[in-house]
Amino acid sequence: MRLALSVSLFVLLVAASTVRAEADVVRTPAENYKEYCALCHGDDRKGYMNDHAPSLVTETLFVNGPITPFMAISYGRPGTPMGPYLDEIGGPMSTAEIRELAGWLALSAGFEVSAPNRDHLKPVEGDIEQGKRIYAENCVECHGAKGEGGEGTALGNATMLAVTPDSFLKAAIERGREGTPMESFAGVLSDDEINSVVAFLRSRASGWDVEDMRFEEPPDLDNIVVNPDGDPPEFDLVDNRYVMAEDLNAALEDGRRMILIDTRVPYFWAMAHIEGSFPVPYYSSGREIIAALPDDGTWIVAYCECPRAAADSAVTRLRELGYHNTAVLYEGYAGWSALGYPVSVGRIDPKKGLFLHPSAEKRTN
Ligand code: HEC
Ligand code: HEC
Known part of the structure; x- marks a missing residue:
């Protein structure tokens, strides 16, 4: 799969x-x-x-x-x-x-242009505290005490972490970058230690100085409304469909009531997402969440990575079902993060599988 x-x-x-x-x-x-x-x-x-x-x-x-x-x-x-x-x-x-x-x-550079290997979105599990120590001892001199970069790249960069899977970070650490100061750590650190430093970097995805390394769980179906007591947002949609990141951020900061749907592959939600969003991957039927949607005109904003194809298809479906207060985040998730709006890091238990299971009625985009 x-x-x-x-x-x-x-x-x-x-x-x-x-x-x-x-x-x-x-x-x-x-x-x-x-x-x-x-x-x-x-x-x-x-x-x-x-x-x-x-x-x-x-x-x-x-x-x-x-x-x-x-x-x-x-x-x-x-x-x-x-x-x-x-x-x-x-x-x-x-x-x-x-x-x-x-x-x-x-x-x-002599590499094939092929689809990523099958495991590229698999989270790397490790001991965050151990990773923190390893980072301090082996990485700070080039990547900075707060991951701000220096001779090496900025490993604490929220946008880098939001669009870069754990497997990519691990490969750079394990195998290094030939012809650059980034040497292979394969013989220096054990596999577990490398996993721990990756887990530590991932834990910094919503900011280097976050107080505790909190991983948010997906909301349950009874709690999908963000700011349940807030007033509805007043969105000025582009093409009657798209909300700009700036307007969405303003509405969230203002405590407006809405539902946020993250239509990406769930591991992207785990890497980083808009706080309060609910992972509903574009290939799931969405049946569970549709059954849980309040039928009272609550605004629903969908977003994806690419930047809009998957969220567009979710909103088309919702509008067919009669949910008209629906919008797609114009810049997509990566645009949101690159524009500097706040992000959260999630936890999706790989052993429990995906949060919502792909249905038989897989839709195309
Ligand atoms: C001697 C300096 C140096 C040290 C020490 C070092 N790195 Fe690097 N690292 C670099 C440089 C330089 C690059 C960019 C190399 C390139 O691709 O040109 C890099 C790239 C990386 C990347 C890829 C990031 C990206 O932007 O794509 C990761 C991940 C990484 N380093 C992690 C680590 C970790 C974890 C440690 C400690 C265990 C470490 N590095 C130690 C210099 C260093
Ligand atoms: C003004 C200098 C500058 C220009 C111009 C620039 N880059 Fe970069 N690029 C950087 C720096 C610096 C980084 C590393 C930033 C960091 O993460 O700390 C980087 C990172 C990258 C990375 C990520 C590499 C990694 O190790 O993960 C890629 C890919 C990249 N650049 C491609 C490009 C391409 C393609 C262009 C032209 C469209 C471009 N860059 C233009 C300075 C530049």
Whole structure:
């Protein structure tokens, strides 16, 4: 099943951009690279031209195929010199162009452009306290006492952690990044120790200084309404469908009553999500949650990663069922995080399986 999930995620990313692919790609990936990236990552893509920009030719950068680099290019690493390049959050390139660029980077470095391996979204379990000690002893000198980066990248970056699976972090630590200061820790730390440092990094996904390392459980079906006693939001929807991240954040800060649905693969919810959201993966029937929805005009906002395909399909379905106070978060989850709005980290017990089970009536996007 994991294979199917990973592949559908890849298909989603591709599907989200095919429409624009024909119309919008005016420059080749090599031209875009030269224009936008060579300044820091160098003409040879080996990095370290400016601003400690990492190498773009290492094996573990492409361990999940081009997806993680695609996310890094689209949404950037706010607070570092790596900006977001996606047009929807102020960058110069379309999804299609960035997808082509990420694929071209992989191919140019000699790696295949393939769907991620079947385990790439599997959470890494470890001892957070042990990980904290290991980080202090082995990583601080390059990655910073608060994960702010330095010679190494910013490992405490909320957007990096929101779009980067544990398996990618683990591969970089275990196998290193050849030709860079990031050496392999395979012989230095045991597998358990590497898992613990990954678990520690994940626990920082909603901020380095959070008081306790709290992982939120998904709300139960009786408690899906955020701010149950609040007034309804007054959304000014774009195309009668999309709510901008700025407006959604303002409504949440203002204590407005609504339901938030996270339509991504549940592990994405666990990596980072909007607090109070309920994971309803796009491939589930949604029957359980539809039965639990109050029938009183409560606003329902859906979001996904890609940035809209899965949430769009959920809202279409809800509107067919008569729920008209429904909206899709325009910038998607990664846009939300890259714009600096607050995020929470979740806990989904891998042993219990997915939170909602995929149904037989799998929908396409
Ligand atoms: C102003 C300098 C600068 C420019 C221009 C720039 N980058 Fe970056 N890039 C960085 C830095 C610095 C980081 C590491 C940030 C961090 O996480 O600390 C980075 C990170 C990345 C990463 C993540 C690498 C990893 O190790 O996970 C990718 C992929 C990437 N850049 C690709 C690109 C591409 C493609 C472009 C052009 C569209 C680009 N960058 C433009 C400086 C830059
Ligand atoms: C000598 C400096 C140095 C030390 C020590 C070091 N790193 Fe790194 N690390 C780097 C650099 C530099 C990079 C970026 C390499 C590249 O891709 O060009 C990096 C990349 C990474 C990445 C990939 C992050 C991304 O942005 O994609 C992870 C994860 C990571 N390091 C974790 C660790 C952990 C955990 C430790 C301690 C156990 C550690 N590193 C110790 C320098 C260091």
